[in-house]
Amino acid sequence: MLNSAAQQIDTSGPFQFYTEVQLVEVTGESVINLVELLDKLKAVGGSVIYCHTFRTMMMHHFLTNGFRNDFAHWVMDALGDDALGERLASIDQIEYTTIRSYREKMIEIIGGHLKNNPGAGERNAREEDRFFLCNAHSFIIPTGREAHNLEDLSNHLGRCSNNSLFFHFIEARLRVGAPVNDFSVWIAQNIGNMDLAENINKLDPYAYTLTQLRDKIRGLIEKEL
Secondary structure (H helix, E strand, O other): OOOOOOOOOOOOOOEEEEEEEEEEEEEEEEEOOHHHHHHHHHHOOHHHHHHHOHHHHHHHHOOOOOOOOHHHHHHHHOOOOHHHHHHHHOOOHHHOOOHHHHHHHHHHHHHHHHHHOHHHHHOOOOHHHOEEEEEEEEEEEEEEEEEOOHHHHHHHHOOOOHHHHHHHHOOHHHHHOOOOOHHHHHHHHHHOOHHHHHHHHOOOHHHOOHHHHHHHHHHHHHHHO
């Protein structure tokens, strides 16, 4: 069932469309092997984890096949550790609703890999292939678009930016701490159509580009109209 207890945007009135602008800051910290990566993963702030996982999903997942977060990409390409890279790449970000739980999963996978393959920690990347850790700073901006009914919602979905769609459908899970998107919460609370809310929430963003995801959501809404 949908759970909106932790929703941080106002869903009591018209649906307000927001968009997000992100600035990336290089922290000055870097790693050259798995041991250093594991240590940094335990110590860095959540914005660093977000930058190299969820932000990467926004920037690349919908443009290329075989999405890999930055950590998985570096492990495979710079260290040549395909087995570990594949395990990191296989973590389903949609299942994780907090940065903490996602961080813990990566630490568990890398720690277990080092324990079972002691030599893996001694393999260094080339100096020019160091992994440089970055922060992501997010700025949430109202777009001025608002929906009062399903027809409005569909029309604005057809015109909103990919950043706005990503913010409301995927990043919403991090804000609410539950596997639910903003559209489904609003539809359930304000329209009272639980079936539509559930069907939209079941859409797998890994299976579509953002454009296709937008069309799928609008298609489900249009069926109700």
